[in-house]
Amino acid sequence: MSTNPALRLFAGYFDFLKGGTLDLSAHSVRTFQVRARQVATSAETDPFDSSFEAILTPTANVLWGGARTAQASSGVAPEGLTTTITGLPTNIPADGKTRLFQIHIATANHADWNIPNAGFFIWQGQKYGTMNGPKACDAEVDVLDPTTHRWHRVGLEAAGLNQESVDLLHWATGPGYDRTVTARITLGAGFNAQAGQSSLSFGYFPGSGAPDYFWTGQKLTSNHVKGARTCV
Structure with missing residues (x-):
């Protein structure tokens, strides 16, 4: 029509x-x-x-x-959209070191779901967490541009529909029905994670006005490391 x-x-x-x-x-x-x-x-x-x-x-x-x-x-x-996080340790020491991981976005029937952007969100638990995510010195997530081989620092807050900072059109590889995002995470000495509550999530934040069929997360624990650099 x-x-x-x-x-x-x-x-x-x-x-x-x-x-x-x-x-x-x-x-x-x-x-x-x-x-x-x-x-x-x-x-x-x-x-x-x-x-x-x-x-x-x-x-x-x-x-x-x-x-x-x-x-x-x-x-x-x-239905038919599957998003998984691979390579991300369940415990990440707050030692200022960088760790690589990937996001895999797959769809059934070779359908392109036309998702141009997405967002990361780190929740530190009720004791430490805010909807704005961790402080800038405490945590950083970067996404790799496979064409320029440059890393781009992305936001970690509960982003709304027009605020996602992960450019899937340019930073994801593979066809529309099987896409991969390469990312890295760094936690500084000031990062706190509440056991059983902290997590790193990816997609469209539920309740932000975006559809919540595109959202996945993984529990996250951390520990302080003596002598680690204060700011990532």
């Missing part, structure tokens, strides 16, 4: 009556079963709910405006 690639609309028309009439008695129920399936496609797909609209009309091809006898809608959450 739509010529706008950012707003994909599809319509299916069903003549349930085959030229007859739909006779509904008061308080009665008529059920029609409809099946929809998302197939493998090269078209980009945003990680948002799909909305299914069911509209009963007296004539065909009446969707926007026009006569409607009844209308109902339902949002359906997308």
Whole structure:
């Protein structure tokens, strides 16, 4: 239906009556079963709910405006996106040393979910943590640009939809359905982690106005190291 690639609309028309009439008695129920399936496609797909609209009309091809006898809608959450963190130790000493790890983003059916940006968030637990993440001297995460081979320091706060600092379009390798981000983490001497609560997460922060189908995390513990440099 739509010529706008950012707003994909599809319509299916069903003549349930085959030229007859739909006779509904008061308080009665008529059920029609409809099946929809998302197939493998090269078209980009945003990680948002799909909305299914069911509209009963007296004539065909009446969707926007026009006569409607009844209308109902339902949002359906997308599936098939898997994000994992690999190579990241569960215990990272606060010793000022850098440790490499990777983020893997894979999708089913070779679908490109069109995710241009993402964000890291380090939560230090109720005792130490803030929504702004650790202090600048206490923790740093950098992401590698595979083209220029330069490292880019990224934010560690609970970012909103338009504040993510990880540029997946330029810093992730692989096709749209199987992408890899190479990153490194450094914890300074002042970093504190609360046992059982601290974590490093990646994706779209839940509750930030972004869809939360793209979010993963790993528990994080740490310990202070005598003589470690104060600021990363």
